[in-house]
Amino acid sequence: MIKKKNKMKRPDAATSIELYRTMLRIRLAEQKITEVYPTDKIQSPIHLSVGQEAIAAGVCGALAHGDHVHGTYRGHAFYIAKGGDMKRMFAELYGKDTGCARGKGGSMHLADPDAGLMSCSAIVASTIPVATGDAYASSRQGRKRVVVSVFGDGAIDEGVFFESVNFAVLKKLPIIYVLENNWYAIHSKVPERRKQLDLYRVAEGLGLTGEKFDGNDASTVYNAASAAVASIRKGGGPRLLEFTAYRWHEHVGPGVDFHESYRRKNEQALAQKNDPLKLAKADLTKRCKVKPELFAQWEAELRREVDEAVDFAEKSPFPTVENLFQDVYAESL
Numbered sequence: 487m488i489k490k491k492n493k494m495k496r497p498d499a500a501t502s503i504e505l506y507r508t509m510l511r512i513r514l515a516e517q518k519i520t521e522v523y524p525t526d527k528i529q530s531p532i533h534l535s536v537g538q539e540a541i542a543a544g545v546c547g548a549l550a551h552g553d554h555v556h557g558t559y560r561g562h563a564f565y566i567a568k569g570g571d572m573k574r575m576f577a578e579l580y581g582k583d584t585g586c587a588r589g590k591g592g593s594m595h596l597a598d599p600d601a602g603l604m605s606c607s608a609i610v611a612s613t614i615p616v617a618t619g620d621a622y623a624s625s626r627q628g629r630k631r632v633v634v635s636v637f638g639d640g641a642i643d644e645g646v647f648f649e650s651v652n653f654a655v656l657k658k659l660p661i662i663y664v665l666e667n668n669w670y671a672i673h674s675k676v677p678e679r680r681k682q683l684d685l686y687r688v689a690e691g692l693g694l695t696g697e698k699f700d701g702n703d704a705s706t707v708y709n710a711a712s713a714a715v716a717s718i719r720k721g722g723g724p725r726l727l728e729f730t731a732y733r734w735h736e737h738v739g740p741g742v743d744f745h746e747s748y749r750r751k752n753e754q755a756l757a758q759k760n761d762p763l764k765l766a767k768a769d770l771t772k773r774c775k776v777k778p779e780l781f782a783q784w785e786a787e788l789r790r791e792v793d794e795a796v797d798f799a800e801k802s803p804f805p806t807v808e809n810l811f812q813d814v815y816a817e818s819l
């Protein structure tokens with residue numbers, strides 16, 4: 487059962503504004519990516535999170551700076567929400583030496599350890615064991631850090647998810663498994679892949695009880711993540727949070743494919759109705775009395791930030807041949 491959002495206490499005005507601004511920052515950055523992409527200046531494949539912004543904003547809004555996130559190839563949203571540097575993200579998409587992975591990773595391998603975004607990967611489910619290992623290290627070192635492992639509904643079809651969860655439950659690790667359920671793994675729907683549709687229950691047999699929430703509502707996500715973080719900081723052990731969401735763009739690339747046969751006819755209208763930015767804007771207008779001029783001011787400010795990042799990426803140099811062999815192996819510890 488999805489928890490009813492109208493029964494919950496909403497975050498205070500300052501937090502709600504921050505959640506909205508984070509979602510807008512993600513949306514504008516990804517809109518810019520769709521504009522630039524046809525020029526071929528971005529060479530790597532791109533997987534957009536338009537429509538799914540509330541999950542990254544709400545989860546990261548509940549974390550402290552020192553907490554860690556491990557994401558997926560659909561990583562722009564969590565990179566930005568965790569405080570990753572916008573200029574270094576665009577430079578990475580452009581394959582430039584100033585990029586967050588020095589141009590070696592592209593869109594699917596974003597990381598900004600200074601911000602706590604530790605890894606993203608093109609291989610489905612592959613950052614789940616890495617995040618679990620990170621949580622194990624934090625726990626062994628006696629840190630208060632919370633680690634978040636983000637993955638899609640397709641990733642729970644992988645064995646490594648179960649191996650990781652079993653270990654986390656056994657060792658009571660400080661980790662939140664965040665399941666972004668956008669109903670599709672590329673073109674295949676959840677019911678085409680499994681009979682049990684309550685994905686949050688997928689690891690019950692291992693001792694991990696999950697919960698499911700509306701991932702279109704940033705306040706709901708924020709509250710759910712805050713409760714999980716508080717429980718983990720008190721030593722409560724791992725949690726699994728499933729957030730329902732909807733991907734607006736094609737699986738990979740800048741286009742939209744609502745006309746494709748794998749989607750139902752009414753999905754585009756539903757997506758627009760549940761637009762997380764639209765919902766948050768309505769709430770801010772009604773509950774927090776935010777005026778249209780302020781929304782316009784934020785948008786102008788964040789557009790400038792994105793434009794400056796693109797300019798930085800365009801003017802940055804490509805890596806040299808020598809760079810290719812740097813940062814490949816860790817220096818000995």
Ligand SMILES: Cc1ncc(C[n+]2csc(CCOP(=O)(O)OP(=O)(O)O)c2C)c(N)n1
Pocket residue numbers: 560608609610611637638639640641642666668670671672737
């Ligand atoms: C191990 C592995 N198997 C298959 C693929 C091909 N692949 C790339 S994305 C994807 C779908 C994953 O769907 P989901 O986990 O729901 O994430 P979403 O793309 O919906 O965010 C697949 C099968 C891959 N990258 N890695």
Ligand SMILES: [Mg+2]
Pocket residue numbers: 638639640666667668669670671672
């Ligand atoms: Mg999916």
